Amino acid sequence: MFKNAKVFRLRNPFTLNQLQLHERLEAYAFRPCGPLETMTLGWVAPLGDNAHVLAHLNNDCLMITARRQERLLPAGVISEALTAKVAEIEQNEMRDVGRRERTRLREMLLSQMLPQAFTQSRLIAAYIDCKHHWFVVDTSSDTVAEAVLSLLRQTLDSLPARPLQPTVSVSDRMTMWVASGRAIAGLELEDQCELRDAVDQQSVVRCRGQDLTAPEIKQHLNAGKRVVVLSLTWQDRLSFLLDEELGLKRLRLTSMLTDAPTDADTNDELLRFDAELTLMTGELRALLNALTTEFGCQDEV
Structure with missing residues (x-):
């Protein structure tokens, strides 16, 4: 089921049961990207779209799943639109466009283009091993693992955890x-x-x-x-x-x-x-x- 594992050591025993964890996760349930948002991350049911419980207990492990959605608006597309807009202004108004105005134009173009951009989603599974005090995330990316851990910390107010720290090479x-x-x-x-x-x-x-x-x-x-x-x-x-x-x-x-x-x-x-x-x-x-x-x-x- 898991293709990868980034592992964190919990510094304190995890004491919430399945229902208590579900209730905490509900406050940070997934919602789609808004018109001007580039990314959202929230909790969904591990058992799929037809399920409602956001935490699943099995083998002394509490499984949870995050869903990340982002708008697909490549930087090259924005840069191309900005170059065309700058060229239009310089040609029509016979003046150079300065750095500050370029920044303002870029923000304007971004706000116009984001609502029309496609969105892409991915699921990130994780579980808390209540018996051995580990938090395991199904990803090969440190950045993604830290993002899921950060969301869980926000959800629980606090979760002292750190990556495994070997004492030998x-x-x-x-x-x-x-x-x-x-x-x-x-x-x-x-x-x-x-x-x-x-x-x-x-x-x-x-x-x-x-x-x-x-x-x-x-x-x-x-x-x-x-x-x-x-x-x-x-x-x-x-x-x-x-x-x-x-x-x-x-x-x-x-x-x-x-x-x-x-x-x-x-x-x-x-x-x-x-x-x-x-x-x-x-x-x-x-x-x-x-x-x-x-x-x-x-x-x-």
Whole structure:
């Protein structure tokens, strides 16, 4: 269900129940962009448009979903219209258009063009792990994750949380795994990595479908490159890419889990949703426990 995971550590136990959280989220429910707004962000029901509850409880996790809508008005379109308007004034009035007037013209054009601009929306899933005190956002973008966290803080008045803060270098540890051909217990190296030179940040090698124990990989390591992204599998159940900031990308449950029979009626969307959510949050919980232990970022709550 989640394709990515940006993880934050809650500094205090989360004490609201499902109904209490729903009531808080209602005050910041999603609304479409107004005529002169470039973007809005608000809460929607995790179970879809036909549902009304804004928080869904499963496996000691409270799932929430934000919807972001923005107006598609590229800067190039505004610049082109501004250039044409400036040329018209200079030709008709035989004078130069100064910087202050250009700024005013740009604002005028923006107010005229925004209401006609198309809108585009995206859903951003997240959940609060009430048992292990994590806030997990389904995105690979730090900016998007911080925006959702900021909205949740505004919704709750306060939510002390911070990104995972390893006390050992993630890049150095991943480099050691690749150099030795093995990771920690429960993790297996796969066939993809990104190597970056420790001195020249522009020197990057990306490998895919590659035996990471091959001599050419070791040559890059010997030349001073370090692993900054690495593909791994957790207990043959969950595959993912790990980056140097402990971000998880391309999360995918393996066939061991997806092919296993369940008691859930596949014709019942809610049961199927809950079954998938239980699998994903359970595997992520075990994986995050292992990673936070390995990289020394187990803050006490």
